[in-house]
Amino acid sequence: MFDSLQDRLGNAFKKFRGQSSLDENNIKEGLREVRLALLEADVNFKVVKEFVDSIRDRALGEDVAKGLDPGQQVVKIVHEGLIELLGGEQAGLNLKPSPLKIMMVGLQGSGKTTSSGKISLFLRKNENRKPYLVPADVYRPAAIEQLQTLGRQLDVPVYPSTPDMNPVDICRDALVKAEEAGCDLIMFDTAGRLHIDELLMEELGDIKKSCRPDEILFVADAMTGQDAVTVAETFDKQLDITGVVLTKMDGDARGGAALSIKSVTGKAVKFVGVGEKLSDLELFHPDRIASRILGMGDMLTLIEKAQTTIDEDEAKGLAEKMAKAQFDLEDFRSQMRKMKKLGSMEGLLKLIPGMGGLMKQLGDAQLPEDEMKRTEAIISSMTMQERRNPKVINASRKERIAKGSGHDVAAVNALLKNFKQMSKMMSKMMGGKGKKGKFPKLPKGMPALGEGGMPDMGAGMPGMPGMPGMPGMPGMEGMEEAGKSRTISKKTLKERKKKKLKKKLRKKKR
Structure with missing residues (x-):
């Protein structure tokens, strides 16, 4: 998803090639391209301004390191800046509680239900957790059936919800059923809307009060860019989310949501969905993503x-x-x-x-x-x-x-x-x-x-x-x-030698 941004930043760094040193003029020209690249990637304009200003200050205040040319020095500074912009260190889940209660929230179509299944599989594989899936979306047609299908694929128990039940009652009763089943990971797949409304927020607030989840993960569609960041900010004010899951990171989105969401909400991206399979989920590593954006690869992944x-x-x-x-x-x-x-x-x-x-x-x-x-x-x-x-x-x-x-x-x-x-x-x-x-x-x-x-x-x-x-x-x-x-x-060498000898013999005969 960062291909376009990677190309634009590559062109920006070319401005520094052939320069003997970093000064205010060449830094200004090069960072103008960096600014345009980030804005085209749909990064929040306030985030872009703060980022470019910090890069300029650091570039002017640093001497070019030994063994690096000015262009490489700027790449190094931008790389460090991108890591900070993306959250600094990898932020994992709070895994101490048992059972671990995770509440998935977000707008309709963002990928909450699929992400619930992916996180369940991820924690079962890596943390030996026993998941219990709770379909609390009684509004979207086939939402309950979708989570039940995922439960069968993963071979994990699913709470038997029906569309006529109250979502708060479903989540409250699921806590009892999960304990009876011996499960120590409870995934609440809550309802979404096509847009934010008071009824949605009130319902989610009631579920939070009733079940006291350890993690409230906001699921954002990376394809929606700045809209995802704006919605995340609203959910955070209402529910105090603990982290973000970015879906569709394998698509052709420009990357603005991933680069802006930490700075705007203050909440770290914890997981990214990189495909349609249940195994296509990765932990979000800011340093690795920064390296990918700058074309440095990611051997650890x-x-x-x-x-x-x-x-x-x-x-x-x-x-x-x-x-x-x-x-x-x-x-x-x-x-x-x-x-x-x-x-x-x-x-x-x-x-x-x-x-x-x-x-x-x-x-x-x-x-x-x-x-x-x-x-x-x-x-x-x-x-x-x-x-x-x-x-x-x-x-x-x-x-x-x-x-x-x-x-x-x-x-x-x-x-x-x-x-x-x-x-x-x-x-x-x-x-x-x-x-x-x-x-x-x-x-x-x-x-x-x-x-x-x-x-x-x-x-x-x-x-x-x-x-x-x-x-x-x-x-x-x-x-x-x-x-x-x-x-x-x-064999080829012998044939070539024979051809050369034949040519010499022909010349002699002439």
Whole structure:
């Protein structure tokens, strides 16, 4: 969601390139672009003014640090300023009470019901809590059924509300039912309106008095920008909210709500929704978000994603298979599916420092996700025997696999060829056949590992905890020249020498 802001800030920092020092004139010119970038991102204008003024004062009052040029110094100051603007430190929930009572509030359509399910799953996984869901929205059609469906998906108990019941009575009785069920996390999914009204606030106030929740989380739709901040301020005055949950952070919102809400309400963002799945919820880390905005990546989030997706024992087993050249197509498909759980390739690249703009550079080239879908379709059309032992795949089997996957035989041949080369490469890299640590020749279509080249995606993402040897995508078109050097086979070199000798002989004859 911060793509536009990231591009604008990048252009602003270009103003400082080539400058020998920071002075009032070049700082004024550069910060003008920063101001415009933040205003275009729908950040509150008062917040923008205070932010830019503080950056100017710090930039003028600081000497350029050793090893940094003026542009880098400004980036450093803006980064620190953004962290403060976003809340400084990560603010978690108050987890001491048992049972922990969380009241979800906000306007209709902001995502309260889905967020109730996401937070329940998050706290069950990370804090070993036993959730109890309470549908207290008796006004919106199917609101109760929606939470009951989420309860079945999560396998957690849900209070049996009906539309004719009073919301305050529902919440009060749910406290008793939750205790009887042995649950220590109670999620009150309250009603919303299309706009703020007195009846809504009165009802929420009554629920608060009756149930005394430990946390009152305001759920805001990040797509609504400044409107979300204004509504949050009103809810805070009436209910004294304890934190904010921002939903739809994976959309194309400009980011104004995330950057303004802490400064305007004084209440920290605690969670962000980054997708439609119940597992698509992240803790809000101001330092990580600031790094993403400035294009610095976010390796900690990437590592955490990997650790939750990949089992350590399974990873060790795969490493042993790779070393012994026993890594088969079944393992390859399994790893591709795990990689898809981490998110889109574009989203993952943005978390790696310096790689955020790679997808833009590819332009109209085939997207990795499309290549992975094609590869998975072909592998899924194989029998278990064929996936475990690709050597048995003959011409007739290839035709059957091609028809079953909706592709031609050439695509099947290309996959088998690339997989064979990749298996050899993995074996050598993991210390199997060949010299340990020596990089073999890469299959056609995979990036070279020359000096300054891009890390080899075919060999996975080495050095990342919990992500050993994750196989990459075969044959990503347009990536052959990624490094400065390119591997040339001995056969090709011999052919070139022969051609040169023939040319010399022809010249002599003339």
